[in-house]
Amino acid sequence: MSGDNTAEVVLALEIDDPALADRLTALLGNVAGLRLATPGERAAATVVARDARSMPEDIALTQRELDVLALMAEGASNKMIARQLGISVHTVKFHVGSLLDKLDATGRTDAVAHAARRGVIEL
Amino acid sequence: MSGDNTAEVVLALEIDDPALADRLTALLGNVAGLRLATPGERAAATVVARDARSMPEDIALTQRELDVLALMAEGASNKMIARQLGISVHTVKFHVGSLLDKLDATGRTDAVAHAARRGVIEL
């Protein structure tokens, strides 16, 4: 064996189905030499759901919302987005609000993270 | 749910790195309630390798900054981060400021995006 068999293998979970996620958490939590990653931690491998029945990715974002989302991911403020798209700050806020609602996010940072996770945007 | 939640969870392995694949096979092979998929079998979830993409140098972030960054990526506000880490909001702001500086970001959303791009964190 290689001498590094004392190091744990860090495994991340990316499962939408709560039941399956709980199941795997319980199953994998007690395995010696293996540890589940904490949120944000870099993992050696990731467990992803194969059957994506609860995730058709049909978040149905309008074109304008996609425009705003892309600029948000670049770190642009509402004022910058407004200037870039040639619309008012109020309208930008309106679209951001819709985005937060549709992406089930608590703020613009969370919205970008969620969108990136779902593949709606590419970082 | 179907009542067969006592059945085994079938897990597929998609790991290119032979060493890691062997390691995970050994680790996961003995877990009760869990079975590795035979080639071609439909699995409930799949274990995939996490990038290992080129990243010349990690930006020198302190442990505390990494803690704050991870919670930021979860969409947590400064207040939430403070509560989570058991420190004051002022200290959180202090770390966030350092993060923005080191990651060359204009705001927390930009910081998370940059960190994700550079592989410092995983979304």
Added chain:
DNA sequence: CCCTTTCCTGGCCACCCGGCCAGTTTCGCA
């Protein structure tokens, strides 16, 4: 024709964020 949806705009306001100033303690290293 009416009516719904999408996109757009405005005002108002509580709260959050980030930058500035200041200070403390603890730790390791020269």
Added chain:
DNA sequence: TGCGAAACTGGCCGGGTGGCCAGGAAAGGG
């Protein structure tokens, strides 16, 4: 023993953010 880095805390304040209210213009379907 001195000194810097890391971590932590506070006040202050301008500007950004998000939620609420209201409305208007245009496209498409009943």
